[in-house]
Structures are given as C-alpha cells and as structure tokens.
Amino acid sequence: MQVQDPYGGQLLTVFEIRTAADLAAPIVVDSTTMPRPVVTTVGNATGVATAQVPAGKLSSGGTYYWHASSRDEAGLWSSWGLWYSFTVDTTPPTVSNVTSNQYKWKQWGATVGTPGTFSFTASGADEYTWDVDGGAATTTTAASANYTPTTDMVHTMHVKAKDKAGNTSGTYDYQFWVSPVPEAYSLWKFDEADPVKTAADSGSGFSAKKPGSLGGGARFVSGYLGNAVHLSGSPDVVTTSGPVLDTTKSFTVMAWVRPTDLAAQQKQTILAQDGPTASRFELQYNKNANGGLGGWCFTMTGDSSGGGAVSACADGQSAGLPTTGTWVHVAGRYDQATGKMRVYVMGDPRSCGGEVAEVNAAASWSATGSFAIGRGWSAGAGTSYWRGDIDDARAYQRVLTDFEICQQAAQ
Template sequence: MVATAAVVASLPGTAHAVENLPPRQPLVQELQTHFKACATGDTPTYVATAPVVTAVLHDPEEDNQPVEANMVAGEFEAWWTDASGVEQRRTYASYQLSSGTAQRWQLPSDVPADTVVSWHVRANDGTAVSAWSSEGTGAACRFVIDRVSPEKPVVTSEEYPEQQYRDGVGVYGSFVVDSPSPDVVAYEYGFVGGPYGTVRPDEPGGAATIRFLPQKTGPDYLTVRAVDRAGRISTSATHWFFVTSGRAPVAHWKLADPAGSTSAAAETGTAARAGTGVTFGGPAPARTSLTATASLDGGPQGFLTTDAPVVDTGRTFAVSAWVRPARTDRTMTVASQDTSNGNAFTLGLRAKDSGAAWSFTLGEAKVSGGTPETGEWTHLLGLYDTETGRAQLYVNGRAAGTAAQASPAVSTGAFQLGRALNGARYGHHWRGDIGGVQVHDRVVVAAEVTRLAHRQPKPLARWSLETATDGTSPEEKDGAPLRLAAGATIHRGPDGSCVPDLDPDCPVVPYALVGDGHLTLDGEGGHAAADGPVVDTSDSFSIGVVVRLADHEPAGPMTVLSVPGEHTDAFKVRYEPSAQAWQLVVPERDEPGAPERIVSHIAPADGGEGQGNRLAVVYDDADDTVKLYLDGYTNAEATATLPQTWHGTGPLQVGRGLTADGPGEYLHGDVDEIQAYAGALSARDVTMLGRGAEPCLC
C-alpha cells in the first residue's frame, strides 16, 4: 500500500515528517530455521530439537529520520496437523527492535517430532503490519524435528581389513563407511594423529569412501561417526588395523662398486651397465651409510643404464639419489627413464639465467628449488603421486619449490643415470658424483624422505670440565684436552664430606654448574683453548656450552666460544650487555672488518646466580641456516640464512674472541659441558645438550 506524503510547514531547521508507511514484507531469503536457510519446498529442514526461528525485519526508511530510529517487532506463527488431523497453531510476538535487526523465536517444547511444521512471520511497527512472509511471492518455512540419533556406522577396508597387518607405509587404502540409518548425510572421521575430516554419501543413507595414506608402521585405527540430516551424531565406530613398513624399492644401486667395475650391482632390481665415462670408488657423503659412489665425467659415455624400464611412470613412483655436482653452469640429469622419443621424467640440475636450481620434471610439469653448489653433497628425491596428481621435489629431505599438477607419459624405455633422452639423442650428461640411487613404486612419505636424506651427526669432543692436571682439562673420550691459561681454574663443588648447616667448621663451597666441577674464568685473561678448531665451520656443525656470567652489568662484550681464522673469528658466541642479549656473530669472510651476520637471544645477565644458560650453535649446510639456541629454544631472531661459510683454522677458544686489537672480550664467569659435533643436531637433540649426558642422535 502506498501512503500520501503530508507536507508540514515549519520554521527553518525543523525536521519534515511523513505519514507512517507499513513495514516491508519479510523476505524468505532473510528467514532461518535453527540457523539453516528457510526450506519452502517439498524437502523441509530437519532439526534435532524445537528450533529457534529467525527473521530480519525492516521498516521503510522514509518513516523517520534518522533511519536507526525506525523500530519494528515480529509476529510469528507456527502450525501443524496433529495425529488426530486437527491443526495446531502457536504464536509469538517479539519486542520492538531497530529496523534491519534479526528477530528470534524459540519454539515451544511441545512442537511434535516427525511432523512437518510450517511457520511464517510479519512485521509490526506499532501502527501498521506487513504482509505475512508466506503471502504473494513468499512461502511458509517448513521443518521436521528428528529426536532419534543415527545408528553407529560400519567400516570395511579391502586394503586394511580390521585386525590384520597389511602393506603398508606409502600405499593408499580405501575405508568404506556405511550406516543402517536411511537419513545419514555425512560421516565425521579421524585417524590417530590425523587426518581428520568429513565425507558425504552421494545420497542420504548411502555409503562413503575415505582414502588414507599410512605414514608410519604399526597399529592404527579409524574412528567414524554418522551424522543425520538433523545434525544428530551416532556413537563412534572404531576400525583397528595394522600397517607394515613400506615396500622396499623396486630398484636400488649403492654405486659403491669396486674401482674398475663395468656395471653397478643392484641391491634390488637389475644391474646397471656403466659407460666408459663412469669411475667407481668415488667419495661418499660423510655421516651416511654410503661407503663409495660413482663419478661421471659429463661426457657421452658418462652414464649407467638398465637397458629396460624399472618403474611404471604412469603410476605413483619416486626416485632419489645422493649427488655432488662438479659444475652448476649447465643443465645436467641425475636420473631419467626413456620414452619412444624423449623421457618420462628427469631428476637433476637445471641451469637458468637466474642461476642453477635442482629440478624434477614430469611431462609438462616442472618443479624446481634449492641452490646447487659445486662440490657439495645433496640428497634429491622426485615424487609423483597419482592420488593427488602432483609432482613434488625434495632437497635434503625438505619439500622444495611448488608441487605441480602433472600428466606423465607412459615409459617403456630404459632407466638412465647421468643422462636424458631428448628426441633421438641423449644429452644433459651429469658431471660429478652419484650414489645411493633408489626407485620406489609407492609414495615415499615425509618421514622416510627425512631418513633417506639424514646425515648422522658425529660426536667430536666433550669436555665436562670436572678436573685439571698440569693446566689441562681432559676430553671425555681421551681426545685432546683443553689447555687452561692463567686466570682459568677448575672449580670443584662440595665433596659431601661435611654439611655446613650441621658443622660450623665445614667450608661453604658453591655447587658446580653441571656435575662435580666447572671452569671459572677471571675476565682479565683467563681462557682455555683446544689443540685445533674442533669443528669444521665450512660444513654442518653443532656446539653447545653451559655458561653463567659473574656480573649483573658486565662492562663490555664477553665471548664464551669462538673459532678464529687469520683475521677474525669464523664464529663467536658472546654476551652483549648493551643489548642484554646472547649473540652469535658470523663474519662473511676472513677479513678485517668483514660484514657480520648477528643473531641474538634477549637474556639478562645472571650475575653469578642460578644454573646459568645452555647455549648451542647449529649450522646446517644443507639448508644454509645457522641457529643460536638458548636453553633448548630458538626463534626467528636467533636464526639466519647463511649461504656460505668459511673454514676457521685456529684452535677453539673458550672465554675469549678476536677483536680489532687482537684477543679480547674475556669472559668473567663460569663455563661447563662443552660438546661439539660434526653435522647439524635436531632441535630435539639440542634440548639434551648441557645436561650431563649425550643426545641420542636419533
């Protein structure tokens, strides 16, 4: 209905009024039944209990100024036909609220279950009412209350039947879930440690399939609950199953064959024929299970081949190897497999104008990442997963680049190491070393990738600093001792022969930081030194120490550990009082005044009290990062990218570092439990440093 405006004469500044207009008819799209969209057709909304119904109601903006002064209430009606065929009706009037506000009605508890209930609403501004939401082009909302939960679902699996061991890690399996209840619309599921999710049948009451990729060996179970259309949830069904270890590779060559060999023996699969440009007996990556590798000269005869395919490249597969390039300025192939006129995949190094990168190609898909370095060992793994349709590259156990959707070519040709077929000729020959090649016909899961690329840290030295003889403190495994300078002494804790609280003549002796003793430095010249650098700072290394400062406000920087070069320290760990922080300082070059990378942990000086701080430096050459840990923890401020380091040749220093004026930054405080390793310790192993024991290195 349209109202006629009444113009009222007024003084300047007086608001103009208009005749009241009725509220607008509520729109179906602005109505909800228990927070679900209004259902108006033959299929009502199903709810688990008497619902809350909601309507957004509007009064015309022309009624008043300002707009927010428009107030409107809702008049709700719900009706149904009972078992006797008699219509039942319930009504409710809400309080007035601002126009455009949602109005709600909690329906009474006597609304019956398993009965179609209709409802509508109209707006009332206190003077006029709107049309019902069901009138004209509108419609009544309809719902049914379902107070019965669905029955527990049933789980079956062909690949992983209940209470049976089956293959295995890296092999997908299907779990079919079904429920006897006809109104189930979803199944909520979860495996131990994940994944968790929801699957939906094609039609209510139907079965649904959950796909799962086992990540670990041993017992596992799937828990599933059925959800019906009202949102009611069944009790849980649990399907126990057991997963075997992942299938062995379909082909495996260590390439550790004796010098002079003309083929590579296979751990699994067939032997690989070697071209004359292959030399066996090459160096192996340190701290791995490999003892030797094959060196390829980069020429046409620098290859190994099986003369037959080893894996179906149209299905899930993975190929991996340890590699060390002798050059990075050209594209080179580590592994490939022939098709009739090219290759199904290549794993190797791709040279571009922007620089070299590791690469895995599969059909038109190309994944690249990581930076190859001449003479540096790297573990590569390329994976194609038909389940996801994606190709993925791993470099040193970590995903590199961006996984790409792939449509692989079917390969019927020979498997190649060190070259790739392009057209009618082989090219992209590898120059460098290759070892530990494995080819799998399944997914190699993340934990397995990490293990394949793992380089076991090696203990180098540990000084517990419990005793000193003739100015030296011994290394735990009869290695070179630390030599103590003047001003450096070993403090011994109480020997337990008396108790000061009980014996007035018993001297009070402070406890040692760790164990029975520690090194005390006077801050004036006292320090200790090893016979050499102990760690190779140009390669991955880890070193830990426990330190306690004697002063609450040190007068200047104090260094606890350093390895010097000719002009500066390859690294040093110091306390910087101006920043109240422990710092790791790494110069970029062995030059006076060379730029420095500095990472730090904020920590107030302890002033000779407490148990001190456990510090650790971990340099990982594989991912070019260096981290400073404080009491077992690190953070973004204590981590830096370090693309290249240099080899410090001087002896490990405890309690001092190099300055522009020579040795200085002498530490005033206590030092204990110095532990050094070749290789990068894991974060878990770092937490064990400085506790009087060695980490598990697992």
C-alpha cells in the first residue's frame, strides 16, 4: 500500500487481516504476526509498503479483509486506513477440452495451409499458453487460438491455463491430423500433331480438365519429350478457357523450353495466369536480369493491376545463362504458408544440376482468368510473347519439393 509523511523520514507500517471489515470481527493475522516494513520517504513523497502473509494463515476459497497503519520516527501512529478485501485461491484451473472445426481430435482435417481455430474449455482460467509440437509458445487472454499448419500429418497442440492468482493447470494435449494437399495438377504434353489446334490436359485431381487452345500461328513441332508447341511471338499463344490454379494458395509451375530469339524483347513469358488486367505470376525470361546478361525469373504481382511485382531470378552461375536453341527446365514455386517464392533452373537433366533463387512473395490475390502458355498479361492485353518451343508444361496446386522438381527435370 502507499504510505506518506508530509515531513518525510522512515515510516513503519503494520497490517492486520480480519474475517470482516469490522474491528469487532475475528482477527486472522494480527499486526504483530505480519512483517512490519519500513519505508523511507523524502518530503511529501509517497512510498510503497508491502508484507507477505505467513504461510498457513489463510484458507483457500476464503474472503478476508485487511487494513494498515503507519508510525513515523517520532512514534506517532496514523489511524487505521481503509478496508480492502481479497479472496484466496490456491486451486489451479483445469483445461477440460480443446475443439476445432477444421482439425478435429485425431481425425484427418483440413489440408495443409488451411487456417484453423482451436477453442479452449477451462474452469477458472484467466489466460492461456499454447504451442504446437513444442514450438514457440503464445500467451493470450482469449479462450481460443488461430493456427495455420505448414506441414501435413500428425501434430499436437499443448494448452495450459493460468488463473488470476497465478495458479497454472496441467498441460492438455490435443492431437490433430493435417491432410496433405491432393495431387491436383494439369499437364500439357503437346504431343498432338498439326492440324489439331487443341492441346489436351492429361493431368488429374482437378474437377475438370483444362485443354489449351492454340492461337495465332502456334503449332506442334518435334520437342524435348515427344512433340512440343512452337510459338513465334504475338499473337501465338496457348490458353485455357478459365483458371487452372487458385493463385491465393500454394502452387508450382514448370516446363521444358527452348528459346529461338532471346534478343527480340525485354521479357518473354513461358507460363502465366491472367487477372483482370495483369498476370498474378509469370514464369519468364528477362533480358535485363543479371546486369543485362539475361536470366530465368519467376515474377509475382501484388495486386490485380500489376503493382507490387516481385521477381526471383537465377543468376546463371550454376545452370548457365539462357542460351538460344538450348532446352532447359524452368520452374516457379509459390509457398502460401511461408510467403516465399522460388525459381528453379535445371540445366543438366542427368544430375538435376541447376540453381534456385528465393525471395519473399508479393501480396496474395486471386487471378481467375485464363492460364496462358507463351505470353503474359498487362493492362488487360497480351504481352511478353514467347519465341521458341515449350514442352511438358505443368501446373500443380501444391508446393513441390526440390526433389520432386528435380525428378521432373531429370526426364
């Protein structure tokens, strides 16, 4: 409590605890039993006097009343101060249950990367501390936690509760199972032959196939794996009738490419998905990368107008710089859970030797237009048209591991 002497000096304070706020009520702890703190004040300043109740004097669940009096160096006592009440609580709270609609107890729940809400049921709790699999702990006064799993399979949330008295519960372990993302992908092999003008989608897992329509002078030629599609710049392109990927979620795109004219323009796009006026992503060649030497890049925009674009570009130190007439495997990967994006360039299919560049991805948004093979999309129109051949183009609705990308490049 605060004590004050207008003349300053040392103040001795005594405390008394009773069963009621009444001097006639029974004394539980008298002023001779409680410690008597001495506080030194200067001038009219206040000080704080504290004392700890001896052990065994109070019962859990009981409500008590205390007041105090102070004596100065002249031996003069103040009157008793105001009464204050408190209740003793030595019983720890109990966490009795944890529930989640997205990730139920010991059942296969939502797919990895899906946000989950976990609700806590506890008695006498004032705050909660939780972690998943022994990771970083979070303390909150809310009786719930928001958690987004970044890996699939089995996980355990550990929850403890604390009451206002500082008592802590035991740990409640809540096991939940995170489903892996289904193998949903589109694959355009381009193994058709002229005069066919449609490239079949031979992938699986999506609710509908997404064949690509050949536009302009796009045609089938001998490729890296069977046939390929040859594009000679605008207006040559292969497009689907609608989106292939949910661009707000994790995805991986890749293709074998053989450029024929790298000097034609600044950028040449291999794969993209259209938004209203701009592509959400473009896997492409950029002539200005690496100080003007050119490079393979994976670019993502931060909004539907094309703003906030971010690029991950390979430096060409391991896989080599882009070369006209040479087949190379190029992939782009967006990890929604970590917020990272990568470009992969695999220049040696025998050993999967190549290189990877990673940056923080641009802000997430949903592009619901066509999936385009051989051009980008800017200001509501086609741009950065590809010149050369594209083979075995793929779009996966999940994060492929480095090894899985390597396997595709080792064909």
